[in-house]
Amino acid sequence: MRRALSLALLAVALALPGAGGAQAGELTIAAAADLKFAMDRIVRDFRARHAGDTVQVVYGSSGNLHAQLRAGAPYDLFFSADINYPRELAQAGLAAGEVTPYATGRIVLWSARRDAGRLSLAALADPTLGRIAIANPKHAPYGKRAEEALRASGLWQAIEPRLVYGENIAQTAQFVETGNAEVGIIALSLAVSPPLAARGGYFLIPDTLHAPLEQGFIITRRAAANPLARQFAAYVQEAPARAVLRRYGFVLPGDPAAALNRARSINCGPC
The missing domain is CATH 3.40.190.10 (Periplasmic binding protein-like II)
Structure with missing residues (x-):
């Protein structure tokens, strides 16, 4: 009877949460x-x-x-x-x-409709290029660096009216991917990802233009x-x-x- 009672207690103990091994x-x-x-x-x-x-x-x-x-x-x-x-x-x-x-990280120009590898920042000044997407510089580091690069290039004032802002860098890439912007300044890590890399090349923005x-x-x-x-x-x-x-x-x-x-x-x- 003692042996049966011990086995029963052991069964109850093993059934308790976390018993018999480490908790997940x-x-x-x-x-x-x-x-x-x-x-x-x-x-x-x-x-x-x-x-x-x-x-x-x-x-x-x-x-x-x-x-x-x-x-x-x-x-x-x-x-x-x-x-x-x-x-x-x-x-x-x-x-x-x-x-x-x-x-x-690094920032790049990327487009779903154009070969961005043939573009440069200077190309953004062309008004026929349409809307340009960047992440919101107020809270997105990639947006801050995009603004810094555009200001260092002397382009900010010319293109600011055509900018659209993503809540984060992934949404910024989505704006370009879906055609809500013709081109965007996005993270290199997104531009080389399989979904975006299949849509075209990118232009690597010189890191001397931003922090x-x-x-x-x-x-x-x-x-x-x-x-x-x-x-x-x-x-x-x-x-x-x-x-x-x-x-x-x-x-x-x-x-x-x-x-x-x-x-x-x-x-x-x-x-």
């Missing part, structure tokens, strides 16, 4: 929209190592995600297209550690005791994840500085 982890990541294709692949590969764990990604403009985090949004990691946003969160005590740089798109991430204070968050943060810095980021045009910490110019257009023209 949960992770919610806030990521800049320029990471859409790269991050989707990285998360898929990470999940293959962590069967049973739940990993979700919310994409948006870095500025909006930053504001949501300050308001208490339940994100465990924040990958920003502008490293200054996670730095501000860390200074405000909303991070569980140091800010980690993960990539440098660097240095990107960084943090583990948030909410995730300080979440081991899955630290495992994902470590995985992003491993060779397989770094290879994915490079595939989408990002230059990574530790890469040769010359790599920043590996895709530079041969002839910028009167940029």
Whole structure:
């Protein structure tokens, strides 16, 4: 009877939540929209190592995600297209550690109707080109860099009336893809993604015309005791994840500085 009672108690114990093994982890990541294709692949590969764990990604403009985090949004990691946003969160005590740089991005001209590889920034001054899409400079780092490049090129005043603004860089690319704008200034990481690369080439805007798109991430204070968050943060810095980021045009910490110019257009023209 004692043996039967012991077996019954063991069965009840194994039926309790978390008994007989580690509980499944949960992770919610806030990521800049320029990471859409790269991050989707990285998360898929990470999940293959962590069967049973739940990993979700919310994409948006870095500025909006930053504001949501300050308001208490339940994100465990924040990958920003502008490293200054996670730095501000860390200074405000909303991070569980140091800010980690993960990539440098680039901006390009892209069009679904024209061969953007034959364009330059100077071509945007032609009014027959129609509407031009950029991300909203108020909260989207890629939009800020687009404005900087246009001002440095002396084009801002001429083309500002024809600008349409995306809420983030992914929506900006969508405006161009759907014909709501003839051409756009978007992230290289989106221009080389399979859906957009199949629609035509791009013109790489010289990075001398704008401040660097240095990107960084943090583990948030909410995730300080979440081991899955630290495992994902470590995985992003491993060779397989770094290879994915490079595939989408990002230059990574530790890469040769010359790599920043590996895709530079041969002839910028009167940029």
